[in-house]
Amino acid sequence: MNKTITSNIAGYVFHIDENAFDKLDAYLNTIRSYFKDSQGKDEIIADIEARLAEMLHERIGDMKQVVTLEDVNQVILIMGQPEAFIDDDPESASWTEQKSQPRNTESKRLFRDPDNKVVGGVCSGVSSYLGIEDPIWLRLALVVSIFVFGSGFMLYVILWIIMPEAKTTADKLQMRGESVTVSNIEKRVNEELETVKNKWNDLNGNSGPARKVGNFFHRMITLIGSLFMMFIKFFGKIIGFAFLMAGIIGFVGLMSIPFGVPAIISFTNDGMLSTVEAQDILNNLVGGTGMMIWIYVAGILVWGIPLLALAYIGLRLLVNFRSRPKGIGLAFTSLWIIGLVLSFSLAMIVMSDFSSEGNDTETVELELNSDPSQTIHLALNHELGDDEPNVEANIFNLDLLAAGNSNKLYGKPELNINMAKSGGPKLIVKRLARAKKKQDAMERASKIDYGFISTDTSILFNSYFEIPEDELWRTQDVELELLIPVGYTIYLSDEMMRIIYHIDNTTNTYDGDMVERRWIMTPKGLACVDCNGLAQPKKSSNIDVDIDVDDVTIKIKSKGKQLDLEMEQKRLEKEMEERKQELKKIQQQLENEEETSADDEAFTYPNEIILKRVVNATYWVTPTIQRSVSIAYPG
């Protein structure tokens, strides 16, 4: 089976086999190059073409509809090779001279050199094209580039496929024709200009004065057209070069992804440069060597083929090719479509692993100090120490740990604080993950590593949850809910801003303003105990207000543009006094015990208890009882 081309040859319409057409086309091109310098070459070629068409027409009839390679070979045999019939008229240049000094000015073409080859003759062919004396340099460069992720190898194979081999003498002459240099390009441009000028002159001369006006626009259009074509030809080379480079660089980049290309580059907190590799991201999303290989194959097919096509188009623009590699386009298009289908299937497989959500919920009763009047301090536990994720790249809502070669993923938990409807304070830890089946999702969720530490007056939350190294990223998340009975007071440390998320309160205070303050759980929700800093004074009014809430007094006074806030906490003050007294007592007791150390019966406090009491006492000395804040407000 053969593909046929419908072709108009000198007024006859032929169905002609593709290979036969290529042969005929090559033959006519050879003739054209031989008659390049002859006078009336167009006419000679037109006549020859007409005769070929006539002969082909005689060879086909009703029974035989298609011109085959055999037909073309026969007519070419009759017509003869141009060497045999060149008109060696003394006026025109003699062919024998031409042979020894090839004068191919514009038709230098890229061929593989079969006479001077190591593998496929690509290097020597390119060397000839570029006018490099010895192909050894290109060969060296090629060998070196093979080590750049195999790009040289790919390039070589592609060039081998698209470069035709120089088979005939004419091919070899064209291969060795004039080199592509700047001065030659200049010459070409001048030739083009000459053509444009001739066109202009022709049209001027041929038309009489009457036709001149009518033809003016036609002439202008022709001239502009010619100039435009020249422009296209010249800049086509530059665009071609850009395409070629973009294609090759893009392809090398693509090939090097599996070798660790940084996808995210960022600065760590201490100013160091950190990177997260694209490969790691993919690994966490897909997982498994088998799947990864398929992903790379699909990626190379889907992205690599267009890049190669770009490079090929660039090469076509840059360099003269005689033959288009048959079937390559079709093969690459098919491969590209296969790549698309593969990508789609892989995406479906990965997506299906996200289809069900599961959670693992655990409720922890907090053994806090039973006295609700004591403030519970909420703070972060820096469990990771120096290993804390230092890349602020937020991929999949998680922080990738850049330190070391660990593929571990860390995420930030979210804390909400609500009222406990019944019972004492408790913490609900809800671990979330996704998988294909709900059961798997729940199991995956339970593998999330998260912890906290609670003492009788404080809760230390881990600042990160951790996904085990062998686990994939499946939208893992940790939601924390702290339930506090009415009457309990909590204090949010500064760092808590990192994990608290939209905590409801009676004053609708933003998370960022909730930290470093004490909040009491009221039947209406969390109410701020020491939020006077947030009061918004009116501009020109003098304020002198005292607010009494339980045992706390807040005094607000305006002095011109200055606003003074004062706060007194009587209960704390009392408590402080009590504690101080207690501390003194303990100290006295300790002294007494030292004095009466011989008497075992008098030893009432074991060391541990005393120590604990001391710690508690000093702890309560620290918070300020009275705060004065001055705020300047614009006016």
Place this chain on the structure above:
Amino acid sequence: MNIERVKSQMRKGVLEYCILSIISKDEVYASDILQTLKDAKLIVVEGTLYPLLTRLKNDGLLNYRWEESTSGPPRKYYGLTEMGQKFLQEMDVTWQELVTSVNHTTSKTKNQ
């Protein structure tokens, strides 16, 4: 000395004269000329004819007109110009002289 080369050069020398002679008898088109030349074994490959025709036309010895064809696109019919007629007459004379000279020379050498 390549015998084939000499042969082809001798043929080429008289080719133009023969072409003009064929055209002078009647208006002909390329295939007719080719047929006559091939029958006379003056040319081997058809391609030889076309550069010659073009050159003779450019020298003003012959011209052509387009004629509709029943079996295909229009054909070129060649005819001699006035200049071509004169040129051919001169060639006729020259050829006769040449034949005589060559015959004379070759027969003489053979007889010796």
